[in-house]
Amino acid sequence: MRIRYRKELEKTARQMILIHKAETLIRLILRTIVRNIHVKHAGIFIYDKQKQIYVVNVSQGFPEFKIPTGLVKINPDNPIIRYFTDRSLNLPGGILLLDNINAMMRRKSIKKKRKLLLFLEELKFSMSLYQANACIPGFFRDNLVGVLFLGEKKNHKKLDEEEVSFLSVLASDVVMAIKNAWLIEDLNNQLSLNHHLFLQMVSALASSIEAKDKYTIGHTERVADISMIIAEELRKRKRIGNFDKFKEELRIAALLHDIGKIGVPGKVLNKKSKLNDEERKIIMSHPLIGEHILNHISGFNDIVKGVKHHHERYDGKGYPSGLRGRQIPLISSIISLADVFDAMTSDRPYRKRLAFNYVINEIQINRGKQFSPVIVDVFFRSLDKISEYYSTGRYK
Template sequence: MKITYRKELEKAARRMILIHRTDTLIKLIIRTVLRCLKVSHAGIFLFDQQKKSYILTISQGKKGTKVPSGLIKISSESPLIKYFLTYHVPGHDNLFLITERIQSRLKSKKILESPEEKKLLEQLHQQLKVYKARIAIPIFFRDEFFGVFVLGEKKDKKSFGTDELTFLSILSSDVAMAIRNASLFEDLTIQLEKNQNLFVQTISTLAEAIEAKDHYTSGHTKRVVDYSMVIANQLRKMRKIRNWEEFTSHLRIAALLHDIGKIGVPEQILNKQESLNETEWASIKTHPLVGEGILSPIKDLNQVILGVKYHHERYDGEGYPQGLSGKKIPMIAAVISVADAYDAMTTERPYRKALTHDEAIAEIKKNSGVQFHPQVVNAFISAFSR
């Protein structure tokens, strides 16, 4: 094999291993093929797990030649796929399909003994014509079939030589490995995302179920989460948060669980129609510490717990449970505090009417630096006055 091919293959293999997105990978491969072989166009069909079919992920030609884009999705019953699935021998080198070979096979006498193969080859010949393809190379990793390369004719109209076929064969097996590697990465990443969603969903559901015990606050948790997210987003724009991604993910969980400690407060107090006496208030006020107690065994929630424990602290130090003041109150709690207060003000309670949006905003503004952290108030107001 030509030394330039060998070098191109080494370079491609080294670049491919670093790419963990299938689509980026495919682009790199097609570019490599078009750079090394002077062909009219090159395309690649890849199996798509979700769609259970082979999709033409990319097709490029130097002079605008392409596999017609109307033919972008084929099933495993399509001749091109069926042929490789049927005639691939595990462990053997990749089986190529070259139009000349197909033609000569079709003309040979032997083919009369296998009418099924004959029929398949005829269909295949037709299919390759439609793609304007001269050669098709399967992409196998061990016995796993990922798809097919399809190449147009060479610009000098000559047949493909041994060197070129070897190049394509090695490239195709490297591509198979790289695709497998990339799809394992993608699978893990998708799984990770799925688990994170399941986690948030399940906690939301349980938090709402717990909240349902407190008849007056229906939907409160969900709204506090929403307002908290809006505030966090604004704080990011104002560049007040380092490591925003992490902060937001903790904040979301903390907002979901901020009232979890109310599970320790008797139902008759939570649902009382009249105003509460001192003992009853004291019971309500235990909820941030009860919440902390419930969650404290979970190490990975230590940042979340700060939000749960301190969301009733006040900037002037007059809050509970610890009377922290100013910047000693963790930001995560300061955000929930404003979101929580706004929602409490704007929903009706048995002992008072709801404030309007404008009245609540005015109230929060008035309490900036008194009850609330001024930065959070600024973020809240700029987000909600839009």
């Protein structure tokens, strides 16, 4: 291959390494083709695995030839595709050139091969619809992953041998780009599925507590939902780095905040009368039991801290560690408010639910004492969303 094309390939290869998105890569390759071979337009059909069709994904060149992405398709039984995939036709492999097809059709021997002649006519017709003078296949193993198609050269001349090999090299780069894009897509799908499964397991684990403590059915979901409302409102006032991660950890911590109750005997949890000192000590150990259980999970550090300290008080009189003020992790301060709000607005073994307005007032009174002032303020700013949540029948 002449030096000019080799240099061009090297330049393209260097640029390609920097690009990760398949579409950008393919666009680069098509631009390279149009610029070097001076064709009127170039485009590519890419195989869509789900719909099992070939869709024109990228196209470059003169405006009247540019096909917008996703507008146009060809089916696998289209002659252009069959030229490359249908072995029964006994066609020469390699690049499909309109000139070669015309030459084939001019041979005397073609008259005896009716089926082939018919096919070639259909092929010519298809190529004319796309104004394609040349089609280059992109195979990965045995699968036709894409087809590059080129319009005629601006100078109306034929493609020479050099240009043809230049194109073949680029076609394999295109295949590589498409394959990588598919791999990444598959990986991301798998990751999403795994993540979804993980969240469902967290929910299942959280509901295991409710099997034991019948007064808290739905409690953990509600605490999680209210924590989410508070977090969204908080975001408007305070910068939180990587908010999505924070929200997810908050949600998981909220769902699991009472997991330690699994270590508390049922008769203590469900006792209708006042607890004695011994029983109170046992219940107060549930945040530590929660920490103990969750510590086994790697990457859960902030979640574990959030669970461990959800009974701390802003004034330092909470448990288990007596943390005060800003020492209390943000996740814990949100959960503690949501937890108390839901507890007061739900029936308990020792008392019926309290009136909404009474609960709001209690929270206000405890601003700066039990609860962080910042979180209480945010709670009040999101009061309309919280009362809407409260009245949507979740509280039955």
